[in-house]
Each structure stands twice: as structure tokens, then as C-alpha cells.
Amino acid sequence: MAIAELLRTRGLSPKKGFGQNFLVDVDAARRIAEAATTTEGGAVIEIGAGLGALTRPLLDRATHVVAIERDRDLVPILREQLAGPIEEGRLTLLEADAAQVDWVGALSGHARPHAVAGNLPYHITGRLLEQATTVAHQIDRAVFMVQLEVADRLVAAPGSADYGALSVFVQAAFDVRRLLIARAGAFYPRPEVDSAVVVLTPWRPRRAEETDAFRAAVRAAFSARRKTLRNAWKNLYGWSSQELERHAKDAGISLDARGETLSVEAFARIAAARGR
Incomplete structure (x- = not known):
């Protein structure tokens, strides 16, 4: 069932306050899942499970998925539609704000590699990127969908117009590359800007300590x-x-x-x- 139809049947609509733009591009979701699990297995934290568009391809590849969803109206739908993996112990569903979750603690006890993936809400993208840099030494990869403008800043080189403080802070912890561009039509509802997926691989050791x-x-x-x-x-x-x-x-x-x-x-x- 299409996301728009599913929401209508439940009497729901996307919440602007949560920055909800649901990914509907199946190929993009598959590629994000593959990037987050370069070798099949391991455990992945998913930020903003929504209605499970990325959760499902992650479950196809990862040993365990910890899916975080803040919207209490969506959590029951996820529990219903993903009851099998939950009962099998392959999926942990958390109703929480991803910025308040201990990512490392949530992944502990699960097989490595450990990854974090998700479509980051615009209004907390900075906080979540900062959280990722803080735990970079304890995870193996992060794969994030962000606004294209933010992606350009994350991958920018010194001397370029997009290079700034965000570039330095993230690149101090991660090697950053752009995986794909997702046009506005890849989401419901359609946002006003395009997005991109970036793959963040931790430097070991970091290029610089963020003192x-x-x-x-x-x-x-x-x-x-x-x-x-x-x-x-x-x-x-x-x-x-x-x-x-x-x-x-x-x-x-x-x-x-x-x-x-x-x-x-x-x-x-x-x-x-x-x-x-």
C-alpha cells in the first residue's frame, strides 16, 4: 500500500513539526541499506523509521536493526507491519527522539560492524551530525540522507565555496563521500529541495580531536x-x-x-x- 494511502486509512498526515518527508524511492532505500551494511550482517541503528521504507531493506541484510521512531502515531503501524522481525528478535523498535538515544548503548551486544543510517530531519540535522562525530570512534559507518545543500558542505574541500565549519568538524572524524542524489520526487510529501545520501567512514585515528x-x-x-x-x-x-x-x-x-x-x-x- 502506498504511503499516502496508508496514512489516509489511519486518519494521519505527515507532520511538519517532525520534518516528515517519507522516502518512497525503493532503489534509494536499497542503496542506503547496502551502503550501511557493506558486508551483510552486523547491527544498524535507523534514525526515523517512518513507515519502514528503509527498515525493510536493512532487515534483509543486517543481523539486527534498532529502529528509532519519534512519532507515536507511526510506531503502532510499524509494530503491526514488522511483527515478524520483532518476534524473531531481529528488530528492536524504540519510540524515542534519536538525538536523545545512546547509539552506542543500543548497538552494544549485537554483532559488528555497527552502523547508523537514516533520513535526517532538517531541523535536527546538525545535532545528529554532531552526535555522530562524538561516537565516530565507536561505530564503523554512518549513512545519512540530508538536504543536498548540507551534503555539498559535508564533502567540500578547502578553498571551495561550500567549505565551512560543518565541513571541518565532520571531516575531522569521518571520510565523507556522496553516494547518490535524491530528487524531491523521491519523497512524500514532496519537499521543496533535493537531498543526497552521504557515507561517513570513521578515520582511525581521527584527523583531529574536537577539543x-x-x-x-x-x-x-x-x-x-x-x-x-x-x-x-x-x-x-x-x-x-x-x-x-x-x-x-x-x-x-x-x-x-x-x-x-x-x-x-x-x-x-x-x-x-x-x-x-
């Missing part, structure tokens, strides 16, 4: 993109202009450059100087 000093350097550098680092960092760590010049030189960074030209490692080097 307070690292975050401060990145945020200051991108607070005004047209400023040179000399101006953007003039209050960084309470350093005098002479100290900033010395530490930047030691880190191999030109203060005449702009923040969007710096690599993740360059930000890590200036952050490391904070303790010296």
Missing part, C-alpha cells in the same frame, strides 16, 4: 568568511598579536589566508599550540 581549542579556532575562522585569519583570530585564546604570529608560523599557517583555505590538520595544529 574546546579546536572548536574555538574553527568557529572564529568562519565567523566572517571575508576576514583574514589575522583579523578572525585576533582574540583567539587571549593571545597577543605577537603570540598569534609566532604560533601561526610554528603551525605553518599564513595569517594572511582565510579560514576556508585551511585543512582539518591546520586547525588541529593551531589548537595544539593553545597549551604551549
Whole structure:
């Protein structure tokens, strides 16, 4: 039964407050499931199970799926339609806000590799990406559907127009590649923008540790993109202009450059100087 029809039969409609745009592209769901389970088996957390469009292909490949759904009206439908995998112990269904769930705890005790996958609601995409970077060392992969504009920022290289603080924070933890573009017609209801799927593979070790000093350097550098680092960092760590010049030189960074030209490692080097 089509999603629109299924919702109508239950007296439901998509909730804008939850950012509900249900994936209806079967091929896209299959490719996301394959990317999340590059070798069949393992356990996957699904963020926003919706009506099970991605849950089903994940169950075809993973040993165990932990499906998180916040909408209490959808959870009974999922329990009904996926009763078999639940009874078999292959599917755990959680009614919860994915941003409040302990992903690592939910995956513990299940076979590896451990992955996180899902169509991220626009209004909490940043929070969920931050959560992913926090647990990057404890998972094996993340596969997310995000707005195309966000995907462009996630994969952007230094010096490009899309490269910014989000690029640095995520790329410090993950190797990021774009898997596919999903046009608006791949969803119900049809959103106003296109989306893309990104595959995040953790660096081992991370390219940079996200310390307070690292975050401060990145945020200051991108607070005004047209400023040179000399101006953007003039209050960084309470350093005098002479100290900033010395530490930047030691880190191999030109203060005449702009923040969007710096690599993740360059930000890590200036952050490391904070303790010296």
C-alpha cells in the first residue's frame, strides 16, 4: 500500500513539526541499506523509521536493526507491519527522539560492524551530525540522507565555496563521500529541495580531536568568511598579536589566508599550540 494511502486509512498526515518527508524511492532505500551494511550482517541503528521504507531493506541484510521512531502515531503501524522481525528478535523498535538515544548503548551486544543510517530531519540535522562525530570512534559507518545543500558542505574541500565549519568538524572524524542524489520526487510529501545520501567512514585515528581549542579556532575562522585569519583570530585564546604570529608560523599557517583555505590538520595544529 502506498504511503499516502496508508496514512489516509489511519486518519494521519505527515507532520511538519517532525520534518516528515517519507522516502518512497525503493532503489534509494536499497542503496542506503547496502551502503550501511557493506558486508551483510552486523547491527544498524535507523534514525526515523517512518513507515519502514528503509527498515525493510536493512532487515534483509543486517543481523539486527534498532529502529528509532519519534512519532507515536507511526510506531503502532510499524509494530503491526514488522511483527515478524520483532518476534524473531531481529528488530528492536524504540519510540524515542534519536538525538536523545545512546547509539552506542543500543548497538552494544549485537554483532559488528555497527552502523547508523537514516533520513535526517532538517531541523535536527546538525545535532545528529554532531552526535555522530562524538561516537565516530565507536561505530564503523554512518549513512545519512540530508538536504543536498548540507551534503555539498559535508564533502567540500578547502578553498571551495561550500567549505565551512560543518565541513571541518565532520571531516575531522569521518571520510565523507556522496553516494547518490535524491530528487524531491523521491519523497512524500514532496519537499521543496533535493537531498543526497552521504557515507561517513570513521578515520582511525581521527584527523583531529574536537577539543574546546579546536572548536574555538574553527568557529572564529568562519565567523566572517571575508576576514583574514589575522583579523578572525585576533582574540583567539587571549593571545597577543605577537603570540598569534609566532604560533601561526610554528603551525605553518599564513595569517594572511582565510579560514576556508585551511585543512582539518591546520586547525588541529593551531589548537595544539593553545597549551604551549
